[in-house]
Amino acid sequence: MERAREGTPLNSPAAVQSFLTDHISLMIGGKPHEVFVCAYLDARHKLLACEEMAQGSLTRVAVYPREIVRRAIELNAARLIVAHNHPSGGAEPSASDHNLTRTLRDALALTDVRLLDHFITSANEIRSFAQEGWM
Numbered sequence: 001m002e003r004a005r006e007g008t009p010l011n012s013p014a015a016v017q018s019f020l021t022d023h024i025s026l027m028i029g030g031k032p033h034e035v036f037v038c039a040y041l042d043a044r045h046k047l048l049a050c051e052e053m054a055q056g057s058l059t060r061v062a063v064y065p066r067e068i069v070r071r072a073i074e075l076n077a078a079r080l081i082v083a084h085n086h087p088s089g090g091a092e093p094s095a096s097d098h099n100l101t102r103t104l105r106d107a108l109a110l111t112d113v114r115l116l117d118h119f120i121t122s123a124n125e126i127r128s129f130a131q132e133g134w135m
Contacts, residue, residue: 009045013131016081019047020119020126027052028085028121034061036084038068040077041116048075058088063100065107072113080108083119091120091127093134101129 010016019039027050028035034056040048051071054063061084072080082104084097093101097120105115117130129135 011045039081040075041079043078086122091122091125
């Protein structure tokens with residue numbers, strides 16, 4: 001994680017994909033319950049922190065946008081990438097996943113923090129809301 005903070009900015013799909021594979025998958029991959037992770041970035045897309053913000057059950061996790069916004073302000077973040085896993089398989093986002101993404105995007109925008117992407121990981125797949133055109 002320390003290398004990621006000092007390394008290449010997360011400013012391209014390839015850089016983010018590498019970060020997800022190398023770091024976030026280690027944090028949430030293989031867990032028997034859903035885990036929601038936030039990667040807070042500065043204005044140049046350099047990693048400030050990557051933290052687990054919530055844990056849930058096999059099929060859901062309670063995420064509190066207020067806590068994510070509060071942490072973004074504490075870190076003086078300008079950008080945010082979020083990710084969570086689907087331990088039951090499949091990376092297809094649910095209606096709740098889409099609603100949460102919109103809520104987070106709108107809440108963060110009030111503090112001039114831009115939500116760049118929301119990734120969903122499963123055992124064999126990673127889906128990007130941005131690449132799918134859902135952002």
